[in-house]
Amino acid sequence: MEYFLQQLINGVTLGAIFGLIAIGYTMVYGILGMVNFAHGDVFMIGGFVAVITFLILGVLGLTWVPFALLCMLLIAMVFTGVHGWAVERIGYRALRNSNRLAPLISAIGMSIFLQNYVQLLQGARNKAIPPMISGGVELMTSPTGFTVKFGYMQMVIIAVTTVLMVGFSLLIARTSMGRQQRACEQDMRMARLLGVDVDRTISLTFIMGAALAAVAGMIWLLYYGIIDFYVGFLAGIKAFTAAVLGGIGSLPGAMLGGLLIGLIEVFWSAYFSVEYKDVAAFAILVLVLIFRPTGLLGQPDIEKV
Amino acid sequence: MTGHAGPSLKENLKDAGAMALASAALALPLVGFLTVDRAQTIVLEYRFGELLYAVAVIFVGRLLLLLANQGHSPAVLVATGAFSVLWAANAFLGIVAITWPALGWLTWIVFSVIALRAWFFMYQAGRRVKQDASDVAERAGTVIYRLGKYLGPALAAFALVMPLMPFADQRMVDLGILVLTYIMLGWGLNVVVGLAGLLDLGYVAFYAVGAYSYAIISLNWGLNFWETLPLAGAMAATFGILLGFPVLRLRGDYLAIVTLGFGEMIRLILLNWDELTNGPKGMGGIARPSFFGMPFTAAPPEGVTAVHQFFGLNFAPIHRVIWLYYIILAMALLTNWFTLRIRQLPIGRAWEALREDEIACRALGINPTNTKLTAFAIGAMFGGFAGSFFATRQGFISPESFNFLESAIILAVVVLGGMGSQIGVVVASVVLIGGPEWFRDLEAYRMVAFGALMVAIMVWRPQGLLAHREPTIHLRGRQPAPAVAARAPAR
Incomplete structure (x- = not known):
């Protein structure tokens, strides 16, 4: 029972990270119908920006932990958001009305580029930072x-993620920007006819997705204390799995899917084998797609002739 | 510049400034700061000089590009062309020391591209009919397609005599083997992606299955290369069917992701199943192919004739490399021949029909699942053959050779060449695999350039470099006139 409870806590923490990344996948898929393969690497860049911010704060002597965390969070979100914007502007915008394969190939190229660009600029070795928040409550x-x-740390992660997800859901549900975003998702052409600036909306979607991924990257860095240029690939795939599991295109689905993937991975490692935890995540993806291709909370996609 | 009706200098400066600002924001964290590991901790180093330089190049480049767009092409061409030539001359002669070689080359590439662009504007202005860059590529694609009848055999003939040429040293032949392996993989994947239109991001799984089947069979039962090859191919095809059966009813992106997941699963299983695959340490001592039973060794055991003794030559390691080269050449040509022939059969036509319109196919009574499954299995089989060859060539395999990047490269070869185009695969392999291999010294920049090239080619030409989609069959007696025939209702 105690062991189970501990794994539950760990699983929810990991799930929060995947959920934050999955939102970026699901929003982009919803609006453009493409898998933004480079999103995992945007997440990795978020982690690197956080490392660099941490070191700059150290140089400046600003080491009061809450302030430092807030600074890292904001700076990582801003600069990673710029990366998200640039990825869309350079790699995808020209391909918006192209065949379905072209954006995907472009995204794969973008992913390879970003990984190696970071490796080239910051070195292949992983970057470790000392733990910023330690200690905890012993429950039983x-x-x-x-x-x-x-x-x-786990409390902070879960709290930050919850706040962000609630805030983000409100942003999409209540604000004019969110309305425009949903309008483009439903019918881009009609939205344009009604005066929605589609290019701007899509750019904002990418920026928001990248900013959330940056938070995930920073959390990853704080939680594991380590980051390298390759971390985005696997985390990205798993987050995509989470988005598909929850029903791609659906925001609550992405959060739910992230949570489930985190729990599955942690419980699999705890009760079966650590080596095959990634296999478990992929096997779940395959099973979900076979038996419920629209995911848990997704809308069925009607095929039109 | 006031004489032109276009935007004023102020507007141009504003545009270029905005771009410079955006790139500065992009580059600030990752270019401006360097994290260095030093004794248990990391410290920061600063690269603001490089950062400012890069931003300045982008500012000037954007400005020049805008000016070229607005009818100042000759001036821009002269300026950027002169800079490129002078810089390259300086780089080779070393008159003025270059502080940051990487940034210098980057500047050179940026300015050369702008010079090309300016030249293209001038070329365009001189013609009455307006063309843009993709039309030129389209025409090149058509020309190469027409030449295909002669180009294909010519390339094959060149490949046949290449190892015997005087310039062919061991490095060259090795490179030839590598390029041919990717050509074969590309042709194999072309059956799945190009003909059947199924996006497979996990093709490397079948390559891995082939390689490991070969290694396990040859190590445990001592079968030779030619005996194991069909078994490994059959094994890979079986895996293709096993995977394909449940997932082939998924469409588009979902299929891509599931195949990606499958590829990663295979790699993880190979990594962790120590008893069978020896885990991350990999499998070594895999049998090398023999020349009709004769080994390629300097000192063969008693009673065995080595190849060099049989031909009365001095022993040289290159003999084995050349033999391997011919094996992979034969296998690749077989793949090509098979693909070209099967396109004419009902099943091949069904693949292409399925690629174009699945619903119409179902209405016509084609069973989509079985049709896709055959494409998947045949593609997997060729992947398995290539994997066997990889194992026998290396003599050692480990799971690290079969990661996602490998799948991405094979897919890039197919897609960049132009899906469904056999000659396109050859061109793309030579460019993507052969090109970077020559620049091994620039190891660090290789993959960055590879990724950037993938994005650039897709943005510039989403159909692929040499795409030329034309029905394989025509109504009897009608000569194919590409543009018209492609639209003619095929019945």
């Missing part, structure tokens, strides 16, 4: 001496 101890620990 089993008779065998296993202690369930809810780290302060």
Whole structure:
């Protein structure tokens, strides 16, 4: 029971990270119908910007933890958002009305480019930072001496993610910008006829997705204390799996899917084998697509002649 | 510049400034700061000089491009062309020391591209009929397609005599083997992606299955290359069917992601199934192919004739390389021949029909699942053959050779060449694989350039470099006139 509870806490923490990345995939898929393959690498760039910000703050002597975290968060979101914008502007905009394969290939190229660009500029070795938030609350101890620990870091992660997701859902549901975004998602041509600036809306979608991915990247850095240029590939694939699992195109679906993938991965590692945890995530993806191609919360896609 | 009706200098400066600002924001964290590991900790180093330089180049480049667009092409051409020539001359002669070689080359590339662009504007202005860059590529594609009848055999003939040429040293032949392996993989994947229109991002899985089947069979049962080859191909095809059966009813992107997941799963299983695959350490000591039973060794065991003794030559390691070269050449040509022939059969036509319109195919009574499954299995089989060859050539395989990047490269070869175009695969392999291999010294920049090239080619020409989609069959007695025939209702 205690062991289970501990895994649950760990799983929810990991799921929060995947959920944040998955939102970017699902929004872009919803509006453009393409898999933004480079999104995982945008997440990685978010982590790197956070490392660099952390080091700059260290040089400037601003090390009060809450302030430093806020700075890292904002700076990572801004600069990664610019990357998200540039990826769309350079790689995808010209291909918007092209055949379905072209944007995907362009996205794969973009992903390869970003990975190697970061490797070239920052070196192939992983970057480690000292833990910024340590300690935690001990919830209970089993008779065998296993202690369930809810780290302060995990609390911060879950709190930040919850706040961001609620705020983001409100942004999409209530504001004019969110309305425009949803309008483009439903019918881009009609939205344009009604005066929505489609290019601007799509750019904003990419910026928002990248900003959320940047938060995920920073959290990843804080949680694992380490980041390298290759981390985006696997995390990106898993987050995409989460988006598909939840039903691609659906925001609550992405969050739910992220949570589930995090839980599946952690429980699989805890009860079966650590080596095959990635296989488990992919196997789930395949099973979901075979038995419920629209995902858990997705709308069925009607095929028109 | 006031004489022109176009935007004023102020507007141009504003535009270029905005672009410079955006690129500065992009480059500031990753280019401006360098994280360096130093004794258990990381410290920052600063690269603001490089950053400012890069931004300045982008500003000037954007300005020049705008000016070229607005009818100042000759001036821009002279300026950028002169700079490119002078810079290249300086780089080779070394008159003035270059502080940042990478940035210098980047500047050179930017200015050369602008010079080309300016030249193209001038060329365009001199013609009455307006053309843009993609029309030129379209025409090149058509010309190469027409030449295909002669180009194909000519390339094959060149490939046949290449190892015997005086310039062919071991490095050259090795490179030839590498390029041919990718050509074969590209042709194999072309069946799946180009003909059947199924996007497969996990093709490397079948390559891996072929390689590992070969290694396991030859190490455990001691079969030779030619005996194992069909078994490995059959194994890969079986995997293709096993994977394809459940997932082929998915469409487009979903299929792509599932195949990607499958590719990663295979790699992870190979990595972790220690008893069978020896895990991350890989499998070594895989049998090398022999020349009709004769080994390529300097000192063969008693009673065995080595190849060099049989031909009365001095022993040289290149003999084996040349033999490997001919094996892969034969296998690649076989793949090509098979593909060209099967396109004429009902099944091949069904693939192409399915690519164009699945619903229409179903209405005509084609079973989409079975048709896709055959394409998948045949593509997988060729992947398996190529994998066997890879294993026997290397003599050592490990899961790291079969990562996603490999799949992406093979797919890039197919898509960049122009889907469905056999000659396009050859051109793309030579450009993408052969080109970077020559610049091995620039290892660090290789993959960056590779990714950028993929994006650039897609943005410039989404159909691929040499795309030329034309029905394989025509109504009897009608000569194909490309543009018209492509639109004629095929019945």
